[in-house]
Amino acid sequence: MKITGPNAEVSARHDWTDGLATFSVKPIGWQLPDFIPGQFANLAMPSGDDWDTEHGKAVRRAYSIASSPGQDALEFFIRRVDDGELTPSLFNLQPGHAVHLDQRIAGHFTLEGAQPAEDLVLVGTGTGVAPYRPMVLQEGVFERFGRVILLYSDRYVHDLGYIEEFEALAKKNDRFHFFPTITGDVPESDWAGLRGRVQTFLTQEAYERLTGKPLTPDRAQVYLCGNPKMVIDVQASLEGYGFVKHKKREPGQIHMEKYW
Numbered sequence: 001m002k003i004t005g006p007n008a009e010v011s012a013r014h015d016w017t018d019g020l021a022t023f024s025v026k027p028i029g030w031q032l033p034d035f036i037p038g039q040f041a042n043l044a045m046p047s048g049d050d051w052d053t054e055h056g057k058a059v060r061r062a063y064s065i066a067s068s069p070g071q072d073a074l075e076f077f078i079r080r081v082d083d084g085e086l087t088p089s090l091f092n093l094q095p096g097h098a099v100h101l102d103q104r105i106a107g108h109f110t111l112e113g114a115q116p117a118e119d120l121v122l123v124g125t126g127t128g129v130a131p132y133r134p135m136v137l138q139e140g141v142f143e144r145f146g147r148v149i150l151l152y153s154d155r156y157v158h159d160l161g162y163i164e165e166f167e168a169l170a171k172k173n174d175r176f177h178f179f180p181t182i183t184g185d186v187p188e189s190d191w192a193g194l195r196g197r198v199q200t201f202l203t204q205e206a207y208e209r210l211t212g213k214p215l216t217p218d219r220a221q222v223y224l225c226g227n228p229k230m231v232i233d234v235q236a237s238l239e240g241y242g243f244v245k246h247k248k249r250e251p252g253q254i255h256m257e258k259y260w
C-alpha cells in the first residue's frame, strides 16, 4: 500500500550497543491489530529528507515483533546496517519522532504450525532472536512442549539483547533452557559461557551433550531465524538427520525465517 506519511511514533528506545537497539512504535489515531507471536510488521521512512506525501516515496522493511500481543506499542529489535537503505534513518529516531508502521501484521513463522514435540528448539542469530521473545513469554507454550531450548548467537557480549530476561525466565522455569553463545574474539574474563556459531551445538552429539537428550525428528520441532546462510546451513545439516521442512499441507519439523 502507498505510504503517504507517518502514522506512528517511536514511544521508547533502548540502545544495547552501538548499532543495536530496541524501538517501541505506537500507532497514532488507529488501533494495533491482534497478532501471533513470531509475526512481523513493516516499518517505513522517507527515502529522502522529508516525507513526500505527493509521491509517497518511502523505504519499507519487515521487522519481527519482539513484544507480546495486547500492548499499545510494538517493540522491534533492530541492527543498523551501516550502508543499508532504511536502518541508518531508523537509528536517527528518538522517542516522539514520527515513523510509518504498516497496519497489517503478517507472517507464518509462529508456533501455530508446530507439531506436538518433546523439544521446541529455537535457534537465532543476531536480531533473529526477536520473534522468540513473545513466543517464550506467551501463556501455555510450556504446556505444549516438554522443553523449550533457545540457542542464540551474536558476536560480542553486549550484542546479546534480552539476555538477562531470558536468563531470569530459565531460572524460574525448568522447562526453559537458554544457551547464548558468542562468536567474536572476546577475552575469557568477559565471557565464561558457550562459544561458537549455533551449528557447533546442533550436531546430534553436541546437542545431546549440551541438553542431555537426543536431536531427532520424532522428538523435536526446530525454528531457525536470522542470517540466511545460517538457516540454509542448519537446514541441510538437520535434513541429514531426517528432519523435513515444514509446509502447511505437509507438516515437518523445520520452520524458518530468513532476514535477507
Ligand SMILES: Cc1cc2nc3c(=O)[nH]c(=O)nc-3n(C[C@H](O)[C@H](O)[C@H](O)COP(=O)(O)OP(=O)(O)OC[C@H]3O[C@@H](n4cnc5c(N)ncnc54)[C@H](O)[C@@H]3O)c2cc1C
Pocket (backbone or CB within 6 Å): 040, 061, 062, 063, 064, 065, 076, 077, 078, 079, 080, 081, 083, 084, 085, 086, 087, 088, 107, 126, 127, 128, 130, 257, 258, 259, 260
Ligand atoms: C520477516 C523478516 C523479519 C525481519 N526482522 C528483523 C528484525 O527483527 N530485526 C532486524 O534488525 N532486521 C530484521 N529483518 C531485516 C530487515 O527487514 C532489513 O532487511 C534490515 O533492517 C536492513 O534494512 P536496510 O534497508 O537498512 O538495509 P538494506 O539496504 O536492505 O540491506 C540489506 C543487507 O543488510 C544486511 N542485513 C539485513 N538485516 C540484517 C540484520 N538483522 N542483521 C544484520 N545484517 C542484516 C544483509 O547483508 C542484507 O543483504 C527482517 C527481515 C524479514 C524478511
Ligand SMILES: NC(=O)c1ccc[n+]([C@@H]2O[C@H](COP(=O)([O-])OP(=O)(O)OC[C@H]3O[C@@H](n4cnc5c(N)ncnc54)[C@H](OP(=O)(O)O)[C@@H]3O)[C@@H](O)[C@H]2O)c1
Pocket (backbone or CB within 6 Å): 018, 019, 079, 080, 081, 082, 083, 125, 126, 153, 154, 155, 182, 183, 184, 197, 198, 199, 226, 227, 229, 230, 231, 233
Ligand atoms: N557498530 C555498528 O554500527 C555495527 C555493529 C555490528 C554490525 N553492524 C551492521 O550490521 C550488519 C551485519 O551484522 P552482523 O555481521 O553482526 O550480522 P550477522 O552476520 O548476522 O552476525 C550475527 C551472528 O550470526 C552469526 N553468523 C553469521 N553468519 C553465520 C552463518 N553462516 N552460520 C551461523 N552463524 C552465522 C555471527 O557469527 P560470526 O561472528 O561467526 O560471523 C554472529 O554470531 C553489517 O552490515 C553492519 O553494517 C553495525
